Amino acid sequence: MAIETIGVQVDGVSKRFSHRVKGEIYAARDVHLDVAPGEFLTLLGPSGCGKTTTLRMIAGFEHPDAGSIRLGGQDVTGLPANQRNMGFVFQNYALFPHLSVFDNVAYGLQVRGQAAAVIAKSVGDVLALVGLSGYEHQFSGQLSGGEQQRVALARAIVIRPRVLLFDEPLSNLDAKLRVQMRTEIRDLQRSLAITTIYVTHDQEEAMAVSDRIAVMSQGSVVQEGTAEDLYYRPASEFVATFVGRVNLVPGTLIERSGDTVTVAALGTTIRAGTAHAAVTGGAAVKLVMRPEVLELVEVGAGDFRADVISCTFLGEKTEYLLRCGDVELQCVRHNAGAVGAIREGSAVGVRVAASAVTVLPEAAR
Amino acid sequence: MTTVSAPAIGRDPAVATVVIALWALLLLFVVYPLVTLLGRVLFDHGAFTTAGIAAILTDRHQVRAFWNSLLLALLVGSGGTIIGFVFAFTAARSRLPRWLLTVIDAAVLLPLVSPPFTTAIAMIFSFGPRGLITYELLGLKGVTVYGLMSTLSSEILTYFPIAYLTLRPLLAAIDSNLEGMALSLGASRWRVFRTVTLPLCIPGLANAFLLLFAASLADFATPLILAGNNFPVLPTQAYLQITGLFDLRGGAALSFMLLVPALGVFLLQRYWVSRRFYVTVTGKGAGQTPFDSISPAVRAALLAACAVVAATILYFYALLLYASLVQALGANHALTLRHYRVIFTEGLRVIRDTLIIAGLAMPLGGLYGILVGYLVARKPFVGRRTMELVSMINYALPGTIVGIAYLIAFNDPPIELTGTALIIIACYVFRYGATGIRATVAMLQQIDKSLEEASQGLGAGSGTTFRRVTLPLILPAFFTGLGVVFIRSMTAISATIFLVSISWTLITVRILENITELSLGPAAAYSVLVVGIVFVVIALIGRGLRWFRAPGAIPVTSMFGG
Numbered sequence: 001m002a003i004e005t006i007g008v009q010v011d012g013v014s015k016r017f018s019h020r021v022k023g024e025i026y027a028a029r030d031v032h033l034d035v036a037p038g039e040f041l042t043l044l045g046p047s048g049c050g051k052t053t054t055l056r057m058i059a060g061f062e063h064p065d066a067g068s069i070r071l072g073g074q075d076v077t078g079l080p081a082n083q084r085n086m087g088f089v090f091q092n093y094a095l096f097p098h099l100s101v102f103d104n105v106a107y108g109l110q111v112r113g114q115a116a117a118v119i120a121k122s123v124g125d126v127l128a129l130v131g132l133s134g135y136e137h138q139f140s141g142q143l144s145g146g147e148q149q150r151v152a153l154a155r156a157i158v159i160r161p162r163v164l165l166f167d168e169p170l171s172n173l174d175a176k177l178r179v180q181m182r183t184e185i186r187d188l189q190r191s192l193a194i195t196t197i198y199v200t201h202d203q204e205e206a207m208a209v210s211d212r213i214a215v216m217s218q219g220s221v222v223q224e225g226t227a228e229d230l231y232y233r234p235a236s237e238f239v240a241t242f243v244g245r246v247n248l249v250p251g252t253l254i255e256r257s258g259d260t261v262t263v264a265a266l267g268t269t270i271r272a273g274t275a276h277a278a279v280t281g282g283a284a285v286k287l288v289m290r291p292e293v294l295e296l297v298e299v300g301a302g303d304f305r306a307d308v309i310s311c312t313f314l315g316e317k318t319e320y321l322l323r324c325g326d327v328e329l330q331c332v333r334h335n336a337g338a339v340g341a342i343r344e345g346s347a348v349g350v351r352v353a354a355s356a357v358t359v360l361p362e363a364a365r
Numbered sequence: 366m367t368t369v370s371a372p373a374i375g376r377d378p379a380v381a382t383v384v385i386a387l388w389a390l391l392l393l394f395v396v397y398p399l400v401t402l403l404g405r406v407l408f409d410h411g412a413f414t415t416a417g418i419a420a421i422l423t424d425r426h427q428v429r430a431f432w433n434s435l436l437l438a439l440l441v442g443s444g445g446t447i448i449g450f451v452f453a454f455t456a457a458r459s460r461l462p463r464w465l466l467t468v469i470d471a472a473v474l475l476p477l478v479s480p481p482f483t484t485a486i487a488m489i490f491s492f493g494p495r496g497l498i499t500y501e502l503l504g505l506k507g508v509t510v511y512g513l514m515s516t517l518s519s520e521i522l523t524y525f526p527i528a529y530l531t532l533r534p535l536l537a538a539i540d541s542n543l544e545g546m547a548l549s550l551g552a553s554r555w556r557v558f559r560t561v562t563l564p565l566c567i568p569g570l571a572n573a574f575l576l577l578f579a580a581s582l583a584d585f586a587t588p589l590i591l592a593g594n595n596f597p598v599l600p601t602q603a604y605l606q607i608t609g610l611f612d613l614r615g616g617a618a619l620s621f622m623l624l625v626p627a628l629g630v631f632l633l634q635r636y637w638v639s640r641r642f643y644v645t646v647t648g649k650g651a652g653q654t655p656f657d658s659i660s661p662a663v664r665a666a667l668l669a670a671c672a673v674v675a676a677t678i679l680y681f682y683a684l685l686l687y688a689s690l691v692q693a694l695g696a697n698h699a700l701t702l703r704h705y706r707v708i709f710t711e712g713l714r715v716i717r718d719t720l721i722i723a724g725l726a727m728p729l730g731g732l733y734g735i736l737v738g739y740l741v742a743r744k745p746f747v748g749r750r751t752m753e754l755v756s757m758i759n760y761a762l763p764g765t766i767v768g769i770a771y772l773i774a775f776n777d778p779p780i781e782l783t784g785t786a787l788i789i790i791a792c793y794v795f796r797y798g799a800t801g802i803r804a805t806v807a808m809l810q811q812i813d814k815s816l817e818e819a820s821q822g823l824g825a826g827s828g829t830t831f832r833r834v835t836l837p838l839i840l841p842a843f844f845t846g847l848g849v850v851f852i853r854s855m856t857a858i859s860a861t862i863f864l865v866s867i868s869w870t871l872i873t874v875r876i877l878e879n880i881t882e883l884s885l886g887p888a889a890a891y892s893v894l895v896v897g898i899v900f901v902v903i904a905l906i907g908r909g910l911r912w913f914r915a916p917g918a919i920p921v922t923s924m925f926g927g
Contacts, residue, residue: 061818080377081821088822094815098837107833108823159823 005193006072006162008035008058013067014219015053027053029219030067035197037072040189042198044206045216046242051199052167054216058197059165060084071162082111087156091168093148095140101127101151102136108159126158129188146177153185157192164189166198170205182209203243207231215239231290233274233358240288240360247294247329249287253279253359261359263287266324268304272357284362291332293356296320296342302349310344322350379828380744387737388748391755393780394795398770399758405614405773406621417618430597431622434582437516437598438626441581442574444521448674449528449573450566455667456529457536458659472675473526475682478899480856480873482586483892484519486880487681489590490694490889497684497695511593519587522678524580528573535569536562554660575634582627583763585859586873590880599623600765600859607769607863617773620766631761682896689889704890712875712887716894719872722786723854726793730850733794734801735843739835741802742809743817753802759792760799764859767796772863784866792860797853801846808842809835841910848906852899 010033019025028050035041043051056062058069060081068077076084095104102123109119127133130150140148149169156164169185170178186209189196200206206213207227214224215238223235234240237248251265253275261275265287272287279285299305306322306329313335320331320342331350342348406417421427452473456466476484491498492510499510539562547557585600592598599619607616659667688694692701708716740746741753759767771792775782782788816838820830836843858873865874872891879888 059818059822061821080826081818082824082826084822085824086822088819090815090819092813092815094813094819096816096819096834107820107825111820111823111825111829155819155823 005037005195007037007039008033008163008195008197009070009073010034010054010058011068011070013054013057013064013069015050015057015062016065026050026219028057028064031216031219031221033197033214033221033224035195037195038193040186040196040198040209040211042200042206042210042213043216044200044203044213044243046201049216050219051201051216053219055165055167055197055199058163059086059088085159085162087159087161087164089149089152089156089164089166089169091171093140093152093172095148095151095155097140099139100136101132101138101140101143104140104151105155105158108155112159122158123154126154129157130154130184145173146181149173149181150184153188157188157194162195164194164196166196166200168200169198170200171202178205179208185209207243215242217242232356234288234360235276237286237360240358245291245330245332247287247289247291248360249289249327249329250362251285251287251359253281253283253285255281260354263359266304266327270303270352270357271354272359273355274357275359276361278361279359286360286362288358288360289329289352290356291319291330292334293352294322294329294331295351295353296331296333297349297351299347299349302351304350306348306350308342308344308346308348311342322348324350377744377827379826380740380746383736384740384744384746384752387733387740388752390733391752391795394791395755395758397780398767398774399762401774402617402620402766402770405617417614418621420615421618421622426597427602427619427622430599430602430619433513433596434599434623435626437513437520437588438578438581440517441520441524442578444517445525445577445581446528446570446574448521448525449530449577450532450570451667451670452525452529452674453532453536455671456533459664459667461668469671469675472678473529475678475896476523477526478852478856478903479682479896480586480876480892481523481584481858482590482877482880483685483896484522484678484681485587485590486688486876486885486888486892487684488515488519490684490688490885491681493695509593511591511595513592513596516588516591516596519591520581520584522674522681523584523587524577525674527576527580531573531576532566532569535566539565554663558659572634575630579627579630579634579761579763582623582630583765583859585763585765585862586877589877600763603765603769604862607772613769613773616769620763620769623763624766627761627763627766631757635757685889686893688885689893691886693886694889704886707887708890708894712891715870715872715875718786718869719855720898722789722793722869722871723851725786726790726797726854727847727851729790730794730798730854731801731843731847733798734846734850735805735836735839737798738802738805738842739809739831739839742806743814743835753806756795756802757799759796764796764857764861765863767792768860768863771860783864784868786869788864789861789869789871792864793850793854793857796860797850797857798846800849801842804842804845805839808839812838844906844910848903851902851906855895855899 010031013028013031014026015028016024017027031050031054033041033054043054045051053062057064060076060079060083064077068075070076071084096107099107105123105126106119109122114122123136124133127135130153132147132150132154135143135147135151140151143151152169166185170181173181182205185198189209198206198209210227212224212226213230214221215230216222217238223230223239225233230239230243234243240246240248249265249270251263251270254262254264254269256262256275256279259273261272261279263270263272263285270287275285295302304324306324309321309323309328311321312319315335317332317334320333322329322331329350407413407415409416421431452469455461456469461469489510490496492515493499494509496510543565544557544561547561548554552560583600585604588596588598589601589604592601599622603616603619603623606612606619684694689704690700690702691698692703737752737756741749741756771788772783774780775788782791812835816834817830820834821827825833856873858871858877861871862874862877865871872895876888876891879885879891
C-alpha cells in the first residue's frame with residue numbers, strides 16, 4: 001500500500017480559549033513544527049500543555065487564531081477537516097457503535113464514493129494488516145480494547161491518508177498491551193513510510209516510537225530533538241524533570257573552556273560535557289545528573305563521597321538514595337550478579353563521567 | 366471551555382442554511398405571536414398603556430381567578446408530588462415483581478396519554494348529580510361535584526404521573542451504598558430515609574413540584590368542566606372572555622396575568638433547581654437496593670396506597686369505557702353501540718381532521734426536534750443558547766397563552782392563518798417538538814463528539830456525518846419526539862381550542878362541546894377512541910424503535926421521562 005509521503009509545517013500557530021476561572025488562556029502559543037516526509041514526530045507534555053489542541057488544529061477539528069498549517073507546501077489552514085485527507089486515531093477510538101467492523105473501516109472509502117468491490121478488497125487488506133481478518137461482522141461493543149484500537153488504526157490508514165495523527169491512542173490500554181501496541185504502531189508506520197504526528201504524556205512511549213520528540217509546556221514547544229537529546233541534553237529544568245528521573249544539583253560555575261565546564265558542587269569540583277549557552281563564570285547553575293550515571297566506588301576513589309540513606313533491591317536493578325552534604329541524590333545501578341556489600345548507613349565514593357553531565361543556568365525552568 | 370472566536374457558521378453552508386431556516390420559523394411561530402400578544406396587552410394605538418392590566422386588577426372576580434389559579438397549582442403541585450414520590454419510592458425500593466411494576470406503569474401511563482379532561486368526565490359520571498357513586502350507590506340527591514375539591518382531585522390524578530416519571534429514575538440512581546453505609550453506621554431505616562434518601566431527592570422533588578405547578582396553572586379543560594362558577598381560574602376566564610364575550614384584548618390581558626407566574630416557574634426550574642442535583646441520572650439505574658430498605662409494614666402500607674390510587678384510575682377508565690357502551694349512564698344501562706355509530710358517522714370528519722393534523726404534525730415535530738437538538742448540542746453558532754431558550758418558550762408557556770397569541774398574531778394580514786390546518790400544526794410542532802429537542806440534547810450529551818470528528822476526518826461533510834453517524838445514534842430521541850408530538854396532537858386542547866375553525870376541528874374540542882351539550886355518551890366514545898389510537902401508535906413506535914435501533918445505540922427508558 002503506497003502512500004504519498006509529504007511533510008507538515010506548523011507556523012506560529014496559536015489558539016486561545018476562554019476559561020471560566022482563569023479567563024482567556026492560550027492552549028497553544030506560537031507553535032512551530034516542521035515534520036519531514038515519513039518522519040514520526042511525537043508531541044510530549046503534561047496534560048493541558050496544548051499538545052492535543054495542536055494536533056486537532058493540524059487535523060482541522062480546531063481552527064487556529066493565528067499562524068498557518070501547511071501540508072507538503074500547500075496551505076490548509078482554512079481547509080475543513082473532511083478535505084485534509086488525514087488519518088486520525090482518537091484516544092477513545094471513536095468507533096461508530098452502530099456499524100460493524102467492516103462498515104467502520106469502509107466508512108471513509110464509501111464517503112469517497114469508491115466501488116463496493118474495491119472497498120471490500122481494501123478493507124480486507126487493511127484488516128489483515130492489523131491482524132483482524134475475520135472480525136468484519138463484529139460490533140465495537142464486542143471487541144477488546146486492543147482490538148478496538150486496531151480497528152481505529154485500520155480505519156485511519158485505509159483511506160491512504162497523507163498524514164497519520166494519533167491522540168494518546170494507548171492510554172486506555174493496560175500496561176502490557178500498551179507496550180505491544182506501540183511496537184505495532186511503530187512497525188506499521190515504518191512499513192508504510194507515512195508522516196506521523198503522535199501525542200502522548202508518557203515519556204517512555206514517546207521515546208519508544210518517535211524519530212523526534214517535541215516537548216510542550218503551557219502551550220509552547222520548549223525543546224525538540226531525539227530521545228537522547230532530550231534525555232542527556234535537556235534545555236531546561238522542565239525538560240530534565242519531565243523526561244526521565246533526574247538529580248538537579250545546585251552549584252557555581254568556575255570556568256568554561258572549550259568542551260568542558262567546571263562547576264563547584266557537592267563539596268568538590270564536577271566536570272560537565274555540555275552547558276547551556278547562557279551560563280558564564282561565577283553564575284549559579286544546576287547540574288543535570290541522571291540516576292544511572294552515578295557510579296558507586298570505594299570511598300576515596302570517586303569524585304565525591306556520599307552516605308547511603310536507603311537501598312532498594314528491585315531484581316534487575318538496585319536503587320539507592322544518597323546524601324552528600326545537604327543534597328540528596330538518586331542512584332540506580334543494574335545488578336550484573338549477586339549484589340555487592342553496599343548497605344544502608346555505609347559511605348561510598350561516587351564517580352561521574354563528565355560527558356553524562358549537563359549544566360543549566362539556575363533560572364532555566 | 367468554549368472558543369473565544371466562535372467559528373463563523375459561514376464555514377459550513379449546510380449548517381448555516383438550516384440555522385437560518387430554523388431561526389426564521391422560530392421567529393415566526395414563537396417570537397412573533399408572543400410579541401403580538403404583549404403588544405396587544407401593553408399598547409393601544411401605539412401608546413404604552415397598563416389599562417388592560419388595571420382593568421383586571423380592579424375586577425374582583427378576575428383577581429379571585431388569579432389567586433384561585435395559584436392556590437390550585439400549589440395544591441396540585443404538593444399533592445401530585447407526594448403521590449408521585451410514593452409511587453416512585455414503592456417502585457424503586459419495595460422489590461416488586463415485574464408484572465406488578467408493569468401494572469403500576471400502565472395505570473400511571475393512562476392519564477398521560479388521554480385527553481386532559483378524561484378524569485374530569487369520569488368524576489362527573491361517578492360523583493355528579495346522577496353519579497354512579499353519589500346517586501346510585503349512596504342514594505344522595507342534589508349533590509354538586511363542581512368546585513375546588515373535584516378539580517383538585519382530578520388534576521392530581523391526571524398529573525401525578527409526571528412526578529412519578531421524574532422521581533423514579535432519580536431514586537433508582539441513588540447509589541445504594543450510601544444508604545447501606547448509613548445503615549451500617551447504626552442508623553435505623555427511618556433515619557436513613559430521613560437523613561440520606563430524602564435529602565438526595567429534594568432537588569428532584571422541587572423539580573417535580575414545579576412541573577406539576579406549571580401543568581395545573583396551564584390546565585384549562587379540567588376547571589372548565591369541574592370548577593363551576595364559584596371557583597373561577599385564569600385559563601378558563603381567558604377562554605370565556607374570548608369565546609363568550611368576543612373580547613380578544615381582555616382575554617389577552619388575562620393570559621398575560623397567567624404569563625407572570627408561568628414564566629417565574631419556568632425560570633426557577635431552568636436556572637435554579639436543575640443545577641442543584643446531587644444525583645446524576647444516567648439512565649442506567651443503580652439497580653435495586655441490595656438490602657431491605659423498608660420494613661414489611663411500611664412496604665404493605667406503600668403498596669396499599671399505590672393500589673388505591675391505581676385502582677381509582679383504572680376504575681375511572683373502565684367507567685369511561687362502560688359509559689361509551691350504554692344508552693345513558695345513570696339512567697339507562699342497556700348496552701349499545703349507538704355512541705360509536707354517532708362518532709363514526711357525523712363525527713367522522715372530526716376524526717379525519719384530527720388524524721390528518723396529528724399525522725402531519727408528528728413527522729414535522731420529530732424532525733424539528735432532532736434538528737434543533739442537534740444544532741444546539743453540537744454546532745457552535747452565534748445565538749445557539751438563545752435558540753435553545755426560544756425553542757422552549759411555547760412548551761413552557763400555558764397553552765392558553767400560546768393559543769391566544771396565535772389567534773391574535775395570525776388572524777390578520779400580513780400572515781393570515783386562522784381557519785387553516787397549518788396554524789394548528791404549527792402550534793403543535795413548536796409547542797411539543799420541544800420534548801424531542803430535549804431528548805436529542807440529552808442523548809447527544811452521552812455520545813462522544815469524537816465520533817462525529819472521526820467521520821469528518823475520514824472525509825465526510827457535515828450532512829453525511831449527520832445522516833450516517835449522528836442520526837442513527839439519536840434515532841430513539843427522534844422516535845420519542847414523534848411519539849410525544851402525536852400523542853399531544855391527539856389529546857391537547859388548551860392552545861388549539863382557540864385555533865379550530867369550521868374547516869378544521871379536533872376530537873378534543875368536540876368532546877368538550879359534547880360535554881357542555883350533556884351528550885356524555887359520544888364524549889366517552891371519543892375519549893375511548895383517542896386512548897385506543899394513542900396506545901396503538903405508542904406500540905407501533907416502540908416496535909419501530911426496536912426495529913431501527915442499532916446495536917450500539919443508547920436505549921430510551923421512557924418516552925415521557927424528563
